[in-house]
Amino acid sequence: MSAAQSGRALASVRPSERQLGWQEMEFYGFIHFGMNTMTHREWGEGHEAPALFDPSDLDADQWVAALKSAGMTGVILTCKHHDGFCLWPSDVTGHSVASSPWRDGKGDVVAEVADAARRHGLKFGIYLSPWDRTEASYGSGTGYDDFYVAQLTELLTRYGPVFTVWLDGANGEGPNGKCQLYDWERYYAVVRAHQPDAVINVCGPDVRWCGNEAGETRPDEWSVVPRALQDAERTASRSQQADDGTFARLVRSDDRDLGSRAALAGHEDDLVWYPAEVNTSIRPGWFHHSAEDDQVRSVDELFTVYLRSVGGNSCFLLNVPPAADGRLRDADVDTLKRLGQRIADFRARRIEAAATVTSGTPGDIATAWPGRARTPWCPDDSDTRPAVTLAFAAPRRIEAVVLGEEITQGQRIEHVVVRGGHQGDRTTLAETNAVGYQRILTFPPALVDTVVVEITQSRDTPVVSRVAAIGTPS
Incomplete structure (x- = not known):
């Protein structure tokens, strides 16, 4: 293949409408909140008593307003993390807010955040961990896939439009000591059926993980890459493996060139549009821990990540975790507001030419x-x-x-x-x-x-x- 033919082949790979819409969002937020917030963990053990979930002052409008003040365009909620506790009243498990004292068992965090997002003009997205350390069917194969698909369907059909389904690669043991072989293709089909405009992130075919959770970016980020990078199992093997906050600051230096012409030589017939998302947390951990209240990242650091991600052919996903009472801490809110001002000021300095x-x-x-x-x-x-x-x-x-x-x-x-x-x-x-x-x-x-x-x-x-x-x- 000549250089001209190779160039045309690479240029012929194009984004889908859903990928284009996602790319234009540029900057959006993650909300890690749930049982781990109450138990001061990053990874729950599973089977935690639902009575522990009882935030005294949960204010989804405060969360979303703070994200919007930073210039964000969407919010993704951890509807269920690895511990298995559901922030909505799921029909297929009792391990949810329906069994908690919060809102007298009639609450629905997912609904409150989705509604708040609409009120503030932000798009809403969901995170549903495939790993479930409470559900007895985890590790059984099709039986657990049926369970997971049922929960995914609930989230995709009850809360209005969803701009993304964020799939974590963590794959540990369930209560029976077994691991589940996730049926990714089945999960993707459910998303496409119910929310065809939603991108599927990280362990999915639409948006890839940048390779670390520190906010580090590659010198050159290419959207046209070999199809093999869509292999969800590859991503899962590189996901967080320990219950601590160090992963959010771990920087890998491998895979620096995914899409130059030299890197793609020989792959011209098997390429995909698979753009990158840069994700990190405003704090060392993903969930709120009071010991980290004085470790909120500076505006300078976050603005640098913004420039390198949104300004590096990627989107920027920033996690901001509420505390156990259900509110964001003042330090996080203030940092987000000042970050938004910094971004707005940068944009306002465009010179007429x-x-x-x-x-x-x-x-x-x-x-x-x-x-x-x-x-x-x-x-x-x-x-x-x-x-x-x-x-x-x-x-x-x-x-x-x-x-x-x-x-x-x-x-x-x-x-x-x-x-x-x-x-x-x-x-x-x-x-x-x-x-x-x-x-x-x-x-x-x-x-x-x-x-x-x-x-x-x-x-x-x-x-x-x-x-x-x-x-x-x-």
């Missing part, structure tokens, strides 16, 4: 961000060094450039160089390989009157949806 291009027409790529262009820029096929120039009305000090591809046409850019011009001189500010949905390139502040973005290598004719220069804080 006139765009010119080496061929074709620029469309509205210079004014689209933080959205994507209605009329993307596609240079002529004969343009071997396509470039867009942003010209400012006066010299400005800038610290970042935002780029984005029109991913409905695939991921095509393989190398891009950004140069800044001032009084006739040009300096290289940044360069990168993968762009994809969005790439935010940061660099030391530079005084420039023009920014030139030159695409030096691509898999096919590039299609650009946004180019923006970000000024320094005033």
